Amino acid sequence: MKVCPRCYTRFPDGERFCLHDSAVLVEEEDIARLGTSIGNYRLDKILGRGGMGTVYAGEHIYIKRPVAVKILHPQFARYQEAIHRFLREARAATSINHANIVDVTDFGILADGPVYFVMEYL
Structure with missing residues (x-):
């Protein structure tokens, strides 16, 4: 649906x-994730959805900094290879320092399943 x-x-x-x-x-x-938190980040708006994950606009709960949070689709989170690919994507983004590429600032795997990484929100 x-x-x-x-x-x-x-x-x-x-x-x-x-x-x-x-x-x-x-x-x-x-949609069900909107208004909820993942780690220290509140999810406010859906920015886009790709093959591996959904990207949300959000905010760090304590320091009030705007962020973009990419969450691995749940159907992939149970596969180690998919988690490793997602982690490689986050690491690849951190290895590039360019004004036109966002910085990845955090990565997490929560006990209840969600795998995510956090980027600066431009």
Whole structure:
């Protein structure tokens, strides 16, 4: 099931855009994370969804710094190889120092399953 992140209308999996406001539809599981926290980061808005994970705009709970948090899709989090690929992606991003590439500032694997990394939010 897909959900509109603006009006929360539900649509069948084949749909890509909301018929009411033209927003790109997201997976129901992604919407469920909005307003929750992962590690020290609150998840406020979905920025995008790719093959391996979903990226959220959020904020560090204590220092109030805006961040982007990429969370590995749950169906991959149970596979060590997928976790290693995700970690390699985070490490690769940290090895590049360029004004047009965001910095990765944190990486975590929580006991209840979510695997994530945190980037600066531009």
